Amino acid sequence: MLDLNLIRTQPDVVLASMARRGLDAPIDEVLSLDARRRALLTEAEQLKAARNAVSKEIGKIKDAAEKQAKIAEQKGVGDKIAALDERLRQVDSEMFTLLSALPNLLDARVPDGKDDSENVVLRTVGPVSTLPFEPKPHWELGTALGIINFEEGVKLTGSRFYVLHGAGARLQRALIAWMLDLHIRQGYTEVYTPFMVKEETMFGAGQLPKFRDNLYRDVEEDLWMVPTAEVPVTNLHRDEILDAADMSKLYTAYTPCFRREKMAAGRDVRGIKRGHQFDKVEMYAFTLPENSDAALEKMREDAELTCAALGLTYRVKQLCAGDVGFAARTTYDIEVWAPGQQEWLEVSSVSNCGDFQARRANVRFRREAGARPEFAHTLNGSGLGLPRTMIAVMENYQQADGSIAVPKVLKPWMGGIEVIR
RNA sequence: GGAGGGAUGGCUGAGUGGUUUAAAGCGACGGUCUUGAAAACCGUUGUGGGGCCUGUCCUCACCGGGGGUUCGAAUCCCUCUCCCUCCGCCA
Numbered sequence A: 001m002l003d004l005n006l007i008r009t010q011p012d013v014v015l016a017s018m019a020r021r022g023l024d025a026p027i028d029e030v031l032s033l034d035a036r037r038r039a040l041l042t043e044a045e046q047l048k049a050a051r052n053a054v055s056k057e058i059g060k061i062k063d064a065a066e067k068q069a070k071i072a073e074q075k076g077v078g079d080k081i082a083a084l085d086e087r088l089r090q091v092d093s094e095m096f097t098l099l100s101a102l103p104n105l106l107d108a109r110v111p112d113g114k115d116d117s118e119n120v121v122l123r124t125v126g127p128v129s130t131l132p133f134e135p136k137p138h139w140e141l142g143t144a145l146g147i148i149n150f151e152e153g154v155k156l157t158g159s160r161f162y163v164l165h166g167a168g169a170r171l172q173r174a175l176i177a178w179m180l181d182l183h184i185r186q187g188y189t190e191v192y193t194p195f196m197v198k199e200e201t202m203f204g205a206g207q208l209p210k211f212r213d214n215l216y217r218d219v220e221e222d223l224w225m226v227p228t229a230e231v232p233v234t235n236l237h238r239d240e241i242l243d244a245a246d247m248s249k250l251y252t253a254y255t256p257c258f259r260r261e262k263m264a265a266g267r268d269v270r271g272i273k274r275g276h277q278f279d280k281v282e283m284y285a286f287t288l289p290e291n292s293d294a295a296l297e298k299m300r301e302d303a304e305l306t307c308a309a310l311g312l313t314y315r316v317k318q319l320c321a322g323d324v325g326f327a328a329r330t331t332y333d334i335e336v337w338a339p340g341q342q343e344w345l346e347v348s349s350v351s352n353c354g355d356f357q358a359r360r361a362n363v364r365f366r367r368e369a370g371a372r373p374e375f376a377h378t379l380n381g382s383g384l385g386l387p388r389t390m391i392a393v394m395e396n397y398q399q400a401d402g403s404i405a406v407p408k409v410l411k412p413w414m415g416g417i418e419v420i421r
Numbered sequence B: 001g002g003a004g005g006g007a008u009g010g011c012u013g014a015g016u017g018g019u020u021u022a023a024a025g026c027g028a029c030g031g032u033c034u035u036g037a038a039a040a041c042c043g044u045u046g047u048g049g050g051g052c053c054u055g056u057c058c059u060c061a062c063c064g065g066g067g068g069u070u071c072g073a074a075u076c077c078c079u080c081u082c083c084c085u086c087c088g089c090c091a
Helices: A004-009 A011-020 A027-060 A064-074 A077-101 A138-145 A150-156 A166-185 A199-204 A230-237 A289-309 A356-361 A386-396 A408-413
Strands: A120-125 A189-191 A196-198 A223-225 A240-243 A249-258 A277-287 A314-318 A330-338 A343-352 A363-366 A377-385
Touching: A004 A011, A004 A027, A011 A027, A027 A064, A027 A077, A120 A289, A138 A166, A138 A386, A166 A189, A166 A249, A166 A277, A166 A289, A166 A377, A166 A386, A166 A408, A196 A199, A196 A230, A199 A223, A199 A230, A199 A356, A230 A249, A230 A277, A230 A356, A230 A377, A277 A289, A277 A386, A289 A314, A289 A330, A289 A343, A289 A377, A330 A386, A343 A386, A356 A363, A356 A377, A377 A386
Parallel strands: A189 A249, A240 A363
Antiparallel strands: A120 A314, A196 A223, A249 A277, A277 A377, A314 A330, A330 A343, A343 A377
């Protein structure tokens, strides 16, 4: 949610930022609604002030006849006020609809560009291909080794689902445990959250109303399945006023993620790259406004270290204006090289949301006792999406005979398995 | 699933239609006192919106959420959510 006051005072700045995203934002409509709203509010409040004063007088009148006369005089005022309040409610709701559809302002340093084809590769770390044989894609490796079973996923649930077996399931669990432990060492506090949340919680993280079509929902209980840990973690401090002395607050969370992927129908249908259910370890930060830039760089480094420690070749991209997500002001993507698919896989996306999410979720902080509350800044970054990390590990650690070596850092969780064969 | 009880400010806790303009206590902050501190005493103490005469200013809303009754609602009515106690069932 953008600051209405910013739209009022610097509409041109807001318009320019929206234009960089390729949007024609209805700023004029917002401003005229705002003017109407204030006019209605003034009128309604004057009536309320008068009514309050008279009602107070009535309470003090002792003479019954005089009292009845005064009460009769007041009849009808309530209806007038109710009518104004009703119009105000309508204006408010129109305003809310408009404002909640506007994405975050972009950081000025975000490069221009219309879509993902214009994202900027900042650097590539590691060699792009070193395998001395023809590498296979993970779906062939996984099926041959019996660690990924696609037919079973279809049998149980449908397309885009799969079952992991034996060392495959264990490898994923090892990745999750290792990543969580790594992030804890990097200063994040582990949290385990619900995977289903109420509508308010989805709104607070910026998922609703805009991304409704991509979410699973239980209609009977009105609960929504989380599409990312970012959703519950953002809301951990919803409607709270934090103490500046306790910030930054850094969290890491493992959750499954549920996405309908309606927009991606027919895309990435092979393998485990894009499923309706996948696991992810997330990093999240609540910071003071002046610290969010530094927190973004730290989080990017923490995510990079995860790739590096796994021995994966990766590259860091800065997203261009047209590709930065709805709630973010700036985003880095980290992609790892998958030699079997001959493809860069997006495994992490690290974003600074500024005060955009905090405004929606009403997460504030106080600099000192008595100071006015201010909105916190929030940041989120995947500590790597599991299926894509699995793909990268399988394809990079494959050997000529189709077996897969276990990366060194994961061995403590693999129960002595050195090679999956 | 059944029965009952609750939700009031940072916290505890009064308040059942108009001196409540939400008491009181605790905590926090400021001051007096003190070499310093404690104690004591005095004072301050929420959030959000709007206005202009930009002020130690005026005003509106907020007592779990929403709706209603009334000239007037923390208080009465309806409804939802959450919490607690007991019973049943249960991983």
